[in-house]
Structure formats: C-alpha cells, structure tokens
Amino acid sequence: MQIIESCVEKFRLDNENLKFEQFIVAEREGSIIGFGRIKPYRHCFELGCVAVLEAYRKRSIGNAIVKKLIKDFPSDDVWITTDIPEYFQRFGFQSTTDAPQEILDKIKRVCQGRQHPNAIIMLLRRK
Numbered sequence: 631m632q633i634i635e636s637c638v639e640k641f642r643l644d645n646e647n648l649k650f651e652q653f654i655v656a657e658r659e660g661s662i663i664g665f666g667r668i669k670p671y672r673h674c675f676e677l678g679c680v681a682v683l684e685a686y687r688k689r690s691i692g693n694a695i696v697k698k699l700i701k702d703f704p705s706d707d708v709w710i711t712t713d714i715p716e717y718f719q720r721f722g723f724q725s726t727t728d729a730p731q732e733i734l735d736k737i738k739r740v741c742q743g744r745q746h747p748n749a750i751i752m753l754l755r756r757k
C-alpha cells in the first residue's frame with residue numbers, strides 16, 4: 631500500500647478510503663508498476679485509481695488493468711470519474727451526467743478537491 635499511496639498522491643488520484651483489498655496490481659520482478667481499484671459506495675461501485683509508473687507506460691499495462699477490473703466488476707454499471715475521457719472511451723465508456731448521487735457527490739468532493747476541475751463522469755454498461 632505504501633507504493634500505491636505514494637503514487638496516488640503523486641498523480642493526484644482519489645485518496646479516499648484506500649483499502650488493499652480494493653486493488654489489483656501489475657508487477658514486474660516483484661515490484662508494483664501499475665494498479666487500479668474498484669471503490670465501493672453504498673449503492674454503486676466506481677472503477678478508479680488507474681495508474682502506471684511513467685517508465686512502463688504505453689505498453690498496454692493500463693489497458694490490461696482496466697480490462698481486468700471491468701471483467702471482475704461486481705455490478706453491470708461501471709462508473710468512473712476522470713479528466714482523461716479519451717483514454718476511457720476506447721473501453722466503451724461514455725460520458726454522462728445521469729449518475730447516482732454518490733458519484734455526483736464524489737466528483738465535487740474529490741475530483742475538484744484534487745485539482746481535477748475538468749473531471750467528468752463516464753459509464754460503461756456491461757450488459
């Protein structure tokens with residue numbers, strides 16, 4: 631969790647309620663080089679905190695992390711909040727404003743507080 635927490639700070643990702651069991655990681659020679667998580671709310675789940683260390687980017691590691699999280703997602707609706715929608719469009723996410731109140735609250739509380747004023751909500755429906 632130390633590596634994850636320091637990367638979350640460095641990349642200004644969502645630092646709320648970070649729990650080890652929410653994460654999947656990509657490793658190389660025993661070291662974490664990327665990660666992502668499924669963040670639970672009371673009534674929905676969010677795919678978030680996707681990051682790959684700079685030295686390992688553009689090798690489809692982010693792609694593998696996002697696809698694995700989508701595959702294992704516990705609900706049909708996969709919510710994300712992001713300021714790089716172009717990246718997530720390729721997985722089928724579409725922007726929306728019609729989101730659960732918890733996601734609407736989160737984007738105000740966390741994204742704007744973490745200096746992501748352009749963050750938007752996106753949804754992927756698995757069915």
Ligand SMILES: CC(C)(COP(=O)(O)OP(=O)(O)OC[C@H]1O[C@@H](n2cnc3c(N)ncnc32)[C@H](O)[C@@H]1OP(=O)(O)O)[C@@H](O)C(=O)NCCC(=O)NCCS
Binds near residue numbers: 641680682
């Ligand atoms: C976004 C991130 C996870 C992508 O990881 P990655 O392993 O390099 O991604 P992949 O190799 O699967 O995909 C690379 C592609 O994504 C594109 N991409 C990377 N960052 C992007 C961004 N900020 N906006 C749009 N596209 C982006 C690359 O241009 C590349 O495109 P190509 O396939 O046409 O060459 C990584 O850049 C990162 O950790 N960024 C900082 C943390 C962050 O912003 N996370 C998202 C929070 S919602």
